[in-house]
Structures are given as structure tokens and as C-alpha cells.
Amino acid sequence: MGQLREGARLGAYAVAGIVGLAVLYVVGVFAFGGAAWITAPFRGEADQRENTVASGEFRQTTYEEFFDLCAAAQNAEGTIEALQEERDTASETRRTHIDQSITALTTTRIESVNSYNSKAAQEHRAAFRDKDLPYRLDLDAERTTCTD
Incomplete structure (x- = not known):
């Protein structure tokens, strides 16, 4: 019976030692950077907000x-209009070049309008859009208006 008690006591010391090491490890992790790792998402959001x-x-x-x-959208529209006017009196070769230019400018206008609308919808950017600028640009509008 004495050996059993002695064995139980040694087992208890071993378990206490393992638990003690685990506690010491957790304290060490927090003391040497674990807390920084755990709070990184919160600090990162704050840093990003402050930096932007x-x-x-x-x-x-x-x-x-x-x-x-x-x-940029307005400039593309103006250039497209000028090219369309020129197209009426241009040679066949020139008309081919004009058509290619109009296609490229139409794509540029679409990209500008989509980029504007995308940025206007971003909460952290919308506050910095001038009050005279529209909330969104209309992709289907014939003319873009840059003031309300």
C-alpha cells in the first residue's frame, strides 16, 4: 500500500509539473509576442484606418x-464625338482607323465610369468625393456630367 501511495504522489507531481510547464509556456508566449499575434487583426485594422x-x-x-x-470619361466622349464627325468625310482607310479608335475610346470610357462608380461605392473613399460630383456616373448616358 505504501508503494501505491508513493506512486500516486509521484504521478501527481508529474502531472503538476506538466501543468506548471504549460502555464509557464503560455505566460512566455504572451510575454514575448503572443499577445501581439492575438491582437494583430485589431491593430491591423486600426493601422490601416490611420494610414488611409x-x-x-x-x-x-x-x-x-x-x-x-x-x-477621363468626358474626354473620351469628346474625342469619340470629334472622330464620329470626321468619319463622315473620311476615306475608307481613315474610317477603319477611326472605327478602331472609337472602339478603344469607348472601352476607356467604360473603364473610367466603372472605376469611378466602384470607388464611389467604397465606404472609406466615398467621404472624400466632392459634393458637386455625382454619386455615380451613368454608363448608358450619352454625356457624362461631372457636377450635380
């Missing part, structure tokens, strides 16, 4: 980007 939304450079760039995208 709170950044004056981000605000200015976003503000100007909306104007640039709207102006």
Missing part, C-alpha cells in the same frame, strides 16, 4: 481621383 482615412495624402489623392476619372 486619417492620412491627408490619401484624402487629397482620393478627392482628385474622382475628378480625374470623371474628366
Whole structure:
């Protein structure tokens, strides 16, 4: 019976030692970077917000980007209109080049409008769109208007 008690005592010490090492390990992980690893998602979101939304450079760039995208759509429309006018009096060879240019400019306009609308829908960018700019540009509109 004495040996059984001695064996139980040694088993208890072994279990206590393993639990103690596990606790020491957890404390060490938190003390030496585990807490940073666990809180990284929260800190990352805050850092991203501070680096973008709170950044004056981000605000200015976003503000100007909306104007640039709207102006790019308008520029493409103006060039398409000028090419269509030229097409009426152009030679057959020139008409082929004009048609290719109109197709490319139409694609450029679509990309500009889609990019504008995509950025306008992003919550962290929408606040920096000028109040005179439309919320969305109409892809099917004949003319893009860059002010309300």
C-alpha cells in the first residue's frame, strides 16, 4: 500500500509539473509576442484606418481621383464625338482607323465610369468625393456630367 501511495504522489507531481510547464509556456508566449499575434487583426485594422482615412495624402489623392476619372470619361466622349464627325468625310482607310479608335475610346470610357462608380461605392473613399460630383456616373448616358 505504501508503494501505491508513493506512486500516486509521484504521478501527481508529474502531472503538476506538466501543468506548471504549460502555464509557464503560455505566460512566455504572451510575454514575448503572443499577445501581439492575438491582437494583430485589431491593430491591423486600426493601422490601416490611420494610414488611409486619417492620412491627408490619401484624402487629397482620393478627392482628385474622382475628378480625374470623371474628366477621363468626358474626354473620351469628346474625342469619340470629334472622330464620329470626321468619319463622315473620311476615306475608307481613315474610317477603319477611326472605327478602331472609337472602339478603344469607348472601352476607356467604360473603364473610367466603372472605376469611378466602384470607388464611389467604397465606404472609406466615398467621404472624400466632392459634393458637386455625382454619386455615380451613368454608363448608358450619352454625356457624362461631372457636377450635380
